[in-house]
Amino acid sequence: MSVDITRLISGALKKDKVSVSKLITLVETNPLNSISVIMRIPYQPKTTHIVGFTGAAGVGKSTLINAVATLLAREGGSVAIIAVDPRSPITGGAIMGDRVRMKDVPKEVYVRSMTTHEEESLPLKTLLTIELLERLGFDYVILETPGAGQFSTRIMSVADTIVVVLMPESGDEIQAIKAGIMEIGDIYVVNKADLPGANLTYNQVLFALNSAERRGWTPRVILTNALSIASVEPLVSAIKDHAVFVRKIGLNIEKRTLRRSLELQLIIEEELSKVIKEVSTPQTTLFKEFEKLLRDGGSLKEFLKRIKEEVSSRINE
Ligand SMILES: Nc1nc2c(ncn2[C@@H]2O[C@H](COP(=O)(O)OP(=O)(O)OP(=O)(O)O)[C@@H](O)[C@H]2O)c(=O)[nH]1
Numbered sequence: 001m002s003v004d005i006t007r008l009i010s011g012a013l014k015k016d017k018v019s020v021s022k023l024i025t026l027v028e029t030n031p032l033n034s035i036s037v038i039m040r041i042p043y044q045p046k047t048t049h050i051v052g053f054t055g056a057a058g059v060g061k062s063t064l065i066n067a068v069a070t071l072l073a074r075e076g077g078s079v080a081i082i083a084v085d086p087r088s089p090i091t092g093g094a095i096m097g098d099r100v101r102m103k104d105v106p107k108e109v110y111v112r113s114m115t116t117h118e119e120e121s122l123p124l125k126t127l128l129t130i131e132l133l134e135r136l137g138f139d140y141v142i143l144e145t146p147g148a149g150q151f152s153t154r155i156m157s158v159a160d161t162i163v164v165v166l167m168p169e170s171g172d173e174i175q176a177i178k179a180g181i182m183e184i185g186d187i188y189v190v191n192k193a194d195l196p197g198a199n200l201t202y203n204q205v206l207f208a209l210n211s212a213e214r215r216g217w218t219p220r221v222i223l224t225n226a227l228s229i230a231s232v233e234p235l236v237s238a239i240k241d242h243a244v245f246v247r248k249i250g251l252n253i254e255k256r257t258l259r260r261s262l263e264l265q266l267i268i269e270e271e272l273s274k275v276i277k278e279v280s281t282p283q284t285t286l287f288k289e290f291e292k293l294l295r296d297g298g299s300l301k302e303f304l305k306r307i308k309e310e311v312s313s314r315i316n317e
């Protein structure tokens, strides 16, 4: 086992796709245990730039990422793509699994699709996979996430550069403005520029941003047609400009701290959730005290103190 992992790590450091995949599978299967594997990879002083693409279903995120990765790889950059694919806990089916279109990326680009539960947005396994890819020395890690709910806030603690993807829309106000997604992007892309209404949407986005400045960076707005790689070049330049900016002000260090704090929070949650389940089953004293409180009344403050006592004594067992 251990010899295998040593071999996997040395393969993955050479960007061998099979080795990288096997290591990510270890992370996915048991995130907590995989930390000991990740720690065995020598720390890389080189910084990985993490780019998050977010936006509504079908706007062209995958097609754009494909083009961006192709251009970065042509310049000799090593690129890994993680497409986060939420599954509905109700139907269990993939919402967009069959829509991830990354078949045309150059062979040196690593692509991985990662299923998550809809409600857990960026789970520990995804964060640890980023940690792993950083240690493996990838120049760029590109994340594709749906632009809904929790995802858009968590991506801010994870990606150094956030690209919000939109497409031409009819109607008075574009959906993204209503959805509050205009707060999070470093770069806004109006994709499908070949469709009617692209210029109008472009102007609406510019107007909505109103030259907003974020710590010295004015968000860029770019028109693309992801089906033509050449039209994606300005987006790649903007990503590189933002990477320079981020490093200049140390934002990448802050982001890594935020991400690791989120990792720690998720590890603690995972560890504590077992204890929480144990102390709240109907057989426990705590449950009986809870029922008594509901039946006879009493001090809620005292009861909350009892919860802490029970939880900590169970942890210390
Ligand atoms: N006309 C036109 N079609 C595009 C463009 N970019 C992407 N498409 C098409 O739009 C459809 C959706 O593209 P995807 O890249 O899968 O979009 P996505 O945002 O990744 O979709 P989900 O992952 O399902 O949310 C595909 O049929 C693409 O070929 C574009 O610039 N112009």
Ligand SMILES: [Mg+2]
Pocket: 061, 062, 063, 096, 099, 100, 101, 144
């Ligand atoms: Mg997609």
